[in-house]
Amino acid sequence: MEEDLAEYIRFLTIERGLSKNTIESYMRDIKIYLIFLKKNQLTTWDTIDRYAILSFLQQLKEEQKSAGSIIRMVSSLRQFHQFLRQEKIATVDPMTHIDTPKKAQTLPKVLSIKEVENLIETPDTSNTLGIRDRAILEVMYATGLRVSELTELKLDDLHLSLGLIQTIGKGEKERILPLGNLAVQWTETYLNHSRNRLERPNQRSKYVFLNHHGRKLTRQGVWKNLKIIVKKAGIEKQVTPHTLRHSFATHLLENGADLRTVQELLGHSDISTTQIYTHISTHRMSMVYKTYHPRA
Structure with a gap:
């Protein structure tokens, strides 16, 4: 799984040309996800289903992660699993029926x-x-x-x-x-x-x-x-x-x-x-x- 993550990072860097900061953000999110998978003995991509994803998101809520952090995590996982499916590293995409949580719109603070x-x-x-x-x-x-x-x-x-x-x-x-x-x-x-x-x-x-x-x-x-x-x-x-x-x-x-x-x-x-x-x-x-x- 670590090797597949490394392959994904190469894809983001070379083919998509994303900035260093954006790539680091994706990598941080997915490393947290991999720790959860390892802890729950989910060692191959095809053993991960919708319920595993929901369990992971619930864990983030229990850790009192902000709504913005969870929304970003869902986006990171969605793109990562799409990559795994497109590259035939995995045969299923567990993110298919996962909805992105809605974030309450807050106006950014400004100075006079x-x-x-x-x-x-x-x-x-x-x-x-x-x-x-x-x-x-x-x-x-x-x-x-x-x-x-x-x-x-x-x-x-x-x-x-x-x-x-x-x-x-x-x-x-x-x-x-x-x-x-x-x-x-x-x-x-x-x-x-x-x-x-x-x-x-x-x-x-x-x-x-x-x-x-x-x-x-x-x-x-x-x-x-x-x-x-x-x-x-x-x-x-x-x-x-x-x-x-x-x-x-x-x-x-x-x-x-x-x-x-x-x-x-x-x-x-x-x-x-x-x-x-x-x-x-x-x-x-x-x-x-x-x-x-x-x-x-």
Whole structure:
């Protein structure tokens, strides 16, 4: 079974060309599944039936896994078993009659424009890391980059004289994004005054944002630094790197941008994914109305 998983990972990498993060997510899910199968002495694919799958999903519920995690697991198993069936590794697909659980739609958290400005202006720009953090926040809010896209940003991806950057998103799709004047200015300040201090002379890096060891800043590093900045800014909301992406999209729509443009900027393959932000805008409009209209 481990060998079949390895074959599936090769298929996702070579034939489907999925991103490293997506493949790691599939692999984590299926490894949890294989542990369950081994524990229940299900050692061949054709011994697995619908009831084994339902038992596994029930175990995840009992472990208090979130609805989102269980939905993702069902999707992972569905695609994995389809692969096993197509490659004739298995003769049956136990996922055929398994329904995907419904997830209650929750609107992503967004910051107000004032909160974003407060957050961005919090890093102490009198020091090397403060300048770097200010540049990171400016770039994230100016472009709506995913945190993985930010950490993978290379020097060759910057076209600051044109006010543009290029990035590779999900599904290896490239997109070119405009940078606002402030983001360009702070990126240039970082490159001219901070990055050369962070980079080690004997350890040149092609990546834009570096940690204090001179290596590429990781996703975990961005999360950790942001948590500290949010606390310093006195923002009570739970803020993640994705919150800036959500805020970027919401503020664009609230100020009149059309949905198709926002879809392109975010790198969504399906416009239905982008439409969640129209719901946020409507929700926020309703909240503002109830707060400020004298007869609401």
